[in-house]
Amino acid sequence: MKQIKLFSLIFLAMVIFTTCNKEEIDKQKPEIDLSMQGTFPLNCDTLYFGESFDFKVLFKDNAELGSTKSYSIDIHHNFDHHSHSTEVENCKSEEKKDPINPFTFIEDYDIPEGLDMYETNIKITLPTTNNSGILDEGDYHFYISLTDKEGWSVQKGLSIKILHRGIN
Amino acid sequence: MNKLIVLLLGMTLFCMSIIAQETYLLSGHVFDENKLPLPGATVMLLPEKNGTVTNAQGDFSINNLPKGKYVLEISFVGYKTLRDSVSISKNIVVKYRLQASLLTLQEVVVTDHAAETLKRETSLNIEVVNTEYLKQNSGGSLMQSLNRLPGISTIDIGSGQSKPVIRGLGFNRVVVVENGVKHEGQQWGADHGLEIDQYAAENIEVVKGPASLMYGSDAIGGVIDINQSAIPTDGSLKANLDLMGKSNNNLFGSSLAVYGRKKWFFANARLTYIDYGDYKVPTDSIDIYSYKAALHKNKLRNTAGNEKNLHLQVGLVKKYFTSKFFVSTVNSESGFFANAHGLEPRNVDVELHDKSDRDIQFPYQEVSHLKLINKSLWHKNAVKLETDFGFQRNNRNEWSEYVSHGYMPAIFPDTLPFSAELERAFDKYIYSANVKGSYTLSEKTLFTVGLNSDYQDNRIDGRGFIIPTYRQTSIGGFLYAKQHLSEISLLQAGFRYDYGNLQTQEYNDWFMSPIVNNGDTIWQYLNRAINLNRDFSNTSWSIGYNFNPEQWSLKVNVGKSFRMPIAKELAANGVNYHHFSYEVGNADLSPEISYQLDLGLEYNSMKFAIGTTPFLNYFSNYIYLNPSSEHDRLYGNGNQVFYYNQCEVFRFGAELHAHYQIIKPLQIGIIGEYVYSEQLSGEKKGRTLPFSPPASAILNIKYQKQKIKYFENVYVSIDYKLTAPQNNIVPPEETTAGYQLINLSLGGDVKLKKQSVNISFQIQNLFNTKYFNHTNYYRLINVPDPGRNFILNISIPISIKKIKSNTV
Numbered sequence: 001m002k003q004i005k006l007f008s009l010i011f012l013a014m015v016i017f018t019t020c021n022k023e024e025i026d027k028q029k030p031e032i033d034l035s036m037q038g039t040f041p042l043n044c045d046t047l048y049f050g051e052s053f054d055f056k057v058l059f060k061d062n063a064e065l066g067s068t069k070s071y072s073i074d075i076h077h078n079f080d081h082h083s084h085s086t087e088v089e090n091c092k093s094e095e096k097k098d099p100i101n102p103f104t105f106i107e108d109y110d111i112p113e114g115l116d117m118y119e120t121n122i123k124i125t126l127p128t129t130n131n132s133g134i135l136d137e138g139d140y141h142f143y144i145s146l147t148d149k150e151g152w153s154v155q156k157g158l159s160i161k162i163l164h165r166g167i168n
Numbered sequence: 169m170n171k172l173i174v175l176l177l178g179m180t181l182f183c184m185s186i187i188a189q190e191t192y193l194l195s196g197h198v199f200d201e202n203k204l205p206l207p208g209a210t211v212m213l214l215p216e217k218n219g220t221v222t223n224a225q226g227d228f229s230i231n232n233l234p235k236g237k238y239v240l241e242i243s244f245v246g247y248k249t250l251r252d253s254v255s256i257s258k259n260i261v262v263k264y265r266l267q268a269s270l271l272t273l274q275e276v277v278v279t280d281h282a283a284e285t286l287k288r289e290t291s292l293n294i295e296v297v298n299t300e301y302l303k304q305n306s307g308g309s310l311m312q313s314l315n316r317l318p319g320i321s322t323i324d325i326g327s328g329q330s331k332p333v334i335r336g337l338g339f340n341r342v343v344v345v346e347n348g349v350k351h352e353g354q355q356w357g358a359d360h361g362l363e364i365d366q367y368a369a370e371n372i373e374v375v376k377g378p379a380s381l382m383y384g385s386d387a388i389g390g391v392i393d394i395n396q397s398a399i400p401t402d403g404s405l406k407a408n409l410d411l412m413g414k415s416n417n418n419l420f421g422s423s424l425a426v427y428g429r430k431k432w433f434f435a436n437a438r439l440t441y442i443d444y445g446d447y448k449v450p451t452d453s454i455d456i457y458s459y460k461a462a463l464h465k466n467k468l469r470n471t472a473g474n475e476k477n478l479h480l481q482v483g484l485v486k487k488y489f490t491s492k493f494f495v496s497t498v499n500s501e502s503g504f505f506a507n508a509h510g511l512e513p514r515n516v517d518v519e520l521h522d523k524s525d526r527d528i529q530f531p532y533q534e535v536s537h538l539k540l541i542n543k544s545l546w547h548k549n550a551v552k553l554e555t556d557f558g559f560q561r562n563n564r565n566e567w568s569e570y571v572s573h574g575y576m577p578a579i580f581p582d583t584l585p586f587s588a589e590l591e592r593a594f595d596k597y598i599y600s601a602n603v604k605g606s607y608t609l610s611e612k613t614l615f616t617v618g619l620n621s622d623y624q625d626n627r628i629d630g631r632g633f634i635i636p637t638y639r640q641t642s643i644g645g646f647l648y649a650k651q652h653l654s655e656i657s658l659l660q661a662g663f664r665y666d667y668g669n670l671q672t673q674e675y676n677d678w679f680m681s682p683i684v685n686n687g688d689t690i691w692q693y694l695n696r697a698i699n700l701n702r703d704f705s706n707t708s709w710s711i712g713y714n715f716n717p718e719q720w721s722l723k724v725n726v727g728k729s730f731r732m733p734i735a736k737e738l739a740a741n742g743v744n745y746h747h748f749s750y751e752v753g754n755a756d757l758s759p760e761i762s763y764q765l766d767l768g769l770e771y772n773s774m775k776f777a778i779g780t781t782p783f784l785n786y787f788s789n790y791i792y793l794n795p796s797s798e799h800d801r802l803y804g805n806g807n808q809v810f811y812y813n814q815c816e817v818f819r820f821g822a823e824l825h826a827h828y829q830i831i832k833p834l835q836i837g838i839i840g841e842y843v844y845s846e847q848l849s850g851e852k853k854g855r856t857l858p859f860s861p862p863a864s865a866i867l868n869i870k871y872q873k874q875k876i877k878y879f880e881n882v883y884v885s886i887d888y889k890l891t892a893p894q895n896n897i898v899p900p901e902e903t904t905a906g907y908q909l910i911n912l913s914l915g916g917d918v919k920l921k922k923q924s925v926n927i928s929f930q931i932q933n934l935f936n937t938k939y940f941n942h943t944n945y946y947r948l949i950n951v952p953d954p955g956r957n958f959i960l961n962i963s964i965p966i967s968i969k970k971i972k973s974n975t976v
Contacts (some may be wrong), residue, residue: 025854027897066797072806077578082571084513086457099578106574106806108799143512143805150897151795151852153808155457155748157512 016134030061030148032156036119041142044091046161049103049135050128051125052057059111059118066147069108073124074143077102078159079083083141093139103127103135126162137163181490194254195229196262198222198242200285201655203718206266209244210251242266251704267611278643286373290377291660291712291725293781293823295320295374302366303928303961304883304913306412307418310366314392316887318839319376319781321861325945326471326502327417327447327954329361333943334376335783335821336387336843336860340734345383347494348543348557352598352624353535354388356635356736357944359563360744363498363537364394365477367410367423367440371395376823377766377783378729381662381710384620384644386711388731399431399485400436407966412442416932416957417471418525419444428968432484438917440477445525446503447471450938450955454507461507464522468951472526473502479538492777498539503532508949509745510806511566530589531568537561548610558600566591566745570631573743574803575681584678586629592747593629598622612652616662619645626735628675633749633803634742636675638735642668658714665707668732672700672739681802696741704759706730721779723768733757735814737791743804747900747948750800750807751793757814761788775829782822790817793858794851808900815850817857819843834871840865844896855898859943862894862904880924882916893940904947908941913963926963932956 034042036058049052055073059065076083079097102127111118128137142158194213198206205226211229212219215238222228235257243249245792247266254262283296295317307313311322311330322330323338332342344351344362353363375383375391383391400406405428412421420443424679427436446467453460454468461467476499483492507533508514521529540559545552568579570588580588604618621643629638648662675697710727740753763786769778798809821844827837842863845856870885893906915928936956940947 021281027895027903050214057522069798069809072801075807080571083505084459084461084515085514086459088458088460094523097571102578104572104575106801108801108806118544124709141512145799145806145808147795147797147799147808149797151808153795153900155458155512157459 002157018073019135026150026152028062028148029154030059030065030146032144032146033058034156035058041158041160043085043087043089043158044160047140048162048163048165049126049137050143050156050165051065052123052125052162055120055122055124056150057120059145061116061148064149065111065115065118066151067102067113068110070111070148071144071146072108073105074082074145075103075162076141076143077136078139078141079136080158081139083156083157083159085141086155087159088158091159094161097138099136101130101134101136103140105162110113111148128164134164135162137161160166175690187301191234192256192260192616193229194233194240194256194262195227195230195259196230196742198226198244198266200247200266203265204284206244207471209247209266210240212241214239214241214242226665227308243748247294248707258744263917266664277475288714288716288721290375291657291710291714291723292297292379292766293319293376293783294725295376297372297374299370302369302372303926303963304885304915304930306366306928306930306959306961307932308414308417310360310369310394311362311392313366314372314374316718316839316866318825318841319373319821319843320398321943321947323358323859323943324941325359325361326468326473326505327419328442328444328473328475328500329359329502330359331355331362332390332392333859333861334374334392335392335841336819336845336857338859341377341389341731343383343391345391346539347394347396347492348554348602348651349557349560349600350383350542350620350622352384352560352600352622353537353562354564354594354596356734357567359504360502360533360535361500363500363535363562365423365438365475365496365498367425367478368396368438368477368496369394369669376724376781377726378710378762378764378785380666380729380731381646381648381664381727384664385642385666385668385730385732385759387570388729388760390920394479396479396496399490400427400434402429402431404428405968409639409930409964411959411962411964411968412955412961414444415959416954417444417447426968429485432486433482434485435482437482438477438479440475440479442475442569443526444474445472449952450936451952454505455950456508456513459513465517466955467522468505469516470503470522470529470532472528473500473532475500475530489544490504490549491542494539494541494543496539499535501528501532503528504746505946505949505951506531506567506630508946508951512748521793531591532565533566535562535564537563542814543967552606552608553605554602556600556602558598559795560596560598562596562598564595565593566630573805574677574679576631583685586632590630591710592632592634593637595627595629597625599624599669609851616648616649616650617646618648619643619952620958631678632742633677633696633743634740634744635736635753637673638670638739640668640670640735641674642666644730652786656716658748659712660714661709661711662767663707663709666730666732668704670700670702670704670732670735670738671733671776672697674699677969697796699737699757700739702731702733702755705905706732706759706761721768721770723766724735725764725766729764729766729768731760731762731791733759733791743807743832744810746945749900750804750809752809752811754812757791758789758810760814761790762786762790763788776827778824778826780806780822780824781911783820785817785819787817789814789821790847790857792817792847792850796851798900810923813850815852816848817845817859818848827868833871835870835872837852837870838865839868852898856896858898858901860896860944860957861892862906863892865890876916878918879916880919882914884914885912886915887911891939900948901942902948902950904940907937909937909939910934922967923965925965926961928961930959934960 147153169869177181209222321333324330373393379387407426410423423440425438479496492718538561568591600622624640644666646664650660680691712725715722740751824840867888890911894904913930917924
């Protein structure tokens with residue numbers, strides 16, 4: 001019985017030790033805020049090949065946003081309507097079609113260190129052609145992913161159109 | 169008073185024997201090593217062959233014995249047969265203790281009693297489960313049927329697939345052994361289950377805690393040891409048909425087994441077929457990120473599936489030699505929830521998917537597992553030799569519509585060696601050989617030496633990349649000794665050495681991606697895996713002590729266990745399509761080392777039992793997949809990058825169980841479990857580990873009766889399950905609210921003419937509660953666990969040929 005008592009004491013001590021010795025741990029995801037004045041693009045917006053646009057979104061976190069490569073933008077075609085936006089509003093899609101030479105864009109970006117709020121300030125230029133010729137216009141999916149320092153991540157998917165100016 | 173009765177009784181007996189003219193009474197008591205009575209033991213007097221069986225108290229008596237010399241033989245399955253000479257010239261009372269026979273334990277269906285002995289003789293904490301338990305608690309898969317056990321939980325995907333978790337550790341930290349050979353599939357993946365037919369599992373031992381010593385690398389968290397151990401009785405030819413129905417996913421399952429034996433030869437065959445539809449959840453839409461995917465009639469779109477299994481077994485039983493050959497193929501096909509597979513919330517062709525709730529559309533997986541095993545045992549006198557040889561092939565294919573991501577071409581080229589729809593495929597060939605010898609030096613001392621080895625050849629296919637092709641060799645040897653210090657105390661210790669080698673093969677993308685170098689963009693086929701060649705070696709050990717005074721049982725075990733890093737941890741470099749993450753391996757990982765202290769304390773009396781099994785555990789270098797704050801730009805759609813690294817981890821926890829018999833047929837019980845994990849170093853210092861099960865308890869009330877009218881072995885059982893919230897999380901998990909569930913089960917045997925049909929019925933989630941299971945794979949995308957489920961199991965034995973009554 002002595003042994004039993006000893007072991008239960010050690011055990012209890014360990015339990016108390018580990019449960020009392022706590023610092024606050026960040027358990028909250030960051031936020032991609034699309035409600036800021038001047039946010040672009042929004043769900044159902046249209047972009048144009050051969051033009052530039054300012055990517056303007058507000059990132060927030062309760063503790064600290066990530067820094068190196070901490071947000072990414074991915075633009076891929078949605079001609080087959082495979083992707084769904086994460087927004088409530090549904091946009092009017094074009095007819096389904098097969099891709100011939102769709103546009104793909106994947107890029108990651110840094111956020112200055114030590115921020116809990118950050119307004120993006122980048123200019124993205126869309127080409128009109130690539131090595132295979134003129135890019136397909138139509139329904140695209142604009143996908144934003146953001147992380148905080150802790151490794152929590154959040155995603156937003158927007159349904160947009162990318163068109164050639166002047167053709168339509 | 170007592171003396172008076174004895175005297176009177178003795179006098180009566182004395183008088184009676186005089187009247188009966190020199191015949192006497194031999195009575196006695198049979199008990200086991202732990203002084204517990206052994207009911208059902210066969211007692212035989214030779215050469216007369218006058219015999220009987222011990223009653224529930226372990227007592228027997230043989231009447232009308234003429235004066236003379238006899239040989240008394242007492243035998244019981246799982247125990248060494250005892251012979252003693254008795255000379256009878258008056259009424260005598262004898263007492264005998266039987267010793268568990270380690271030599272034959274594996275050939276018998278482990279009865280509750282043998283299970284009890286096993287528990288008392290093992291210094292690690294174990295649970296033993298038989299077919300009856302599995303029927304009464306059957307879930308969608310073998311592991312779901314086991315997760316009621318304290319300390320056991322599962323990682324589920326869909327209604328029929330799950331992976332074992334022991335005290336919060338799962339995947340490659342739990343070894344599953346079937347018929348002596350380690351089951352090898354793609355254990356690291358959370359998106360598919362264990363390729364084991366739950367009907368074919370007859371006896372299961374669950375080792376809670378590190379068991380690397382006997383089971384090698386990967387057994388660092390525990391072991392699920394499954395055996396098809398029963399050998400049919402001589403001269404029998406029988407069959408058994410199991411039927412199962414479930415309301416939640418409209419499951420129909422059936423399994424037919426035929427088995428027989430003629431003298432030393434026996435064979436059995438089993439055919440299992442299971443087919444199920446989409447499962448129902450108590451919600452009408454699923455919130456994937458902020459997109460609400462509407463469900464049709466509460467059904468989780470495209471989670472239907474089926475399973476087709478075949479098992480064959482032939483074997484021979486000789487006096488000193490037993491050999492069994494197992495051939496089995498387990499094949500399943502199951503759909504993935506269509507709205508959430510891939511890299512983002514997906515649009516689905518609702519009309520196509522919701523037309524039928526039984527069809528399997530994209531995305532889905534096919535898994536087939538082939539096994540050939542030979543298991544042999546030779547024993548004579550003090551020596552026992554066991555060999556297990558196995559060949560396995562695990563083939564898994566994941567199919568989905570081609571959607572280009574990253575820089576994959578928009579139109580799938582027709583020049584590739586794989587089909588456009590093949591997302592990923594793994595084809596693994598495993599060759600295993602185990603040899604084990606044990607020598608019983610004396611009644612008190614047992615030595616065991618053993619060697620485990622295996623060779624794995626894992627090939628990959630398909631358009632997506634996560635792990636490379638690899639070859640892995642491992643070999644380990646151990647020495648183990650067991651010493652009885654007294655009748656009630658036992659010391660055991662063991663030592664093991666392992667060597668392993670892992671070689672990965674180079675992999676390059678089949679499509680080109682743009683690399684920006686000094687402002688120039690170059691398109692190239694990216695290299696995702698290199699030719700890596702790593703050697704690992706390690707020692708592990710374990711010391712345990714058991715102390716079993718009367719109704720108490722105390723155990724202590726301290727051990728060091730280890731685990732070799734797997735190919736995924738060393739060389740992953742791709743997108744995890746289910747977790748929307750990009751995973752990067754670390755070629756420099758060292759083998760995981762774990763130190764653990766296990767305790768077990770149990771009290772057992774006729775009416776009341778209570779036990780607890782606490783543990784303390786320290787990992788000096790736990791392999792952890794750390795979610796970083798970086799993103800990847802060359803695969804997927806800009807996913808968050810997860811890196812493998814190593815950190816110190818401290819864990820502790822305990823299980824508790826107790827039951828009390830209020831009145832004869834009514835028993836109340838409680839089962840509880842708790843695990844705490846904390847990373848002590850590294851980037852996530854202070855955080856827990858992923859998939860940590862929350863604390864939970866089951867309050868149970870059970871009514872059991874031997875006979876009610878036409879029903880035998882009747883039981884009614886109500887489980888009230890309480891689960892605490894899980895707020896201890898790491899990215900990308902979500903905190904999960906606590907919940908309460910009520911499950912009901914009842915059943916028994918019905919006598920139909922000479923047949924006895926077993927029926928068990930369950931209602932799981934009686935109140936159709938909407939709840940989330942923290943370790944459910946679909947938890948991350950907010951899919952609640954299944955709603956109310958009615959489950960019916962019927963087991964019909966069919967006697968093809970009568971057993972010849974063997975007069976002993």
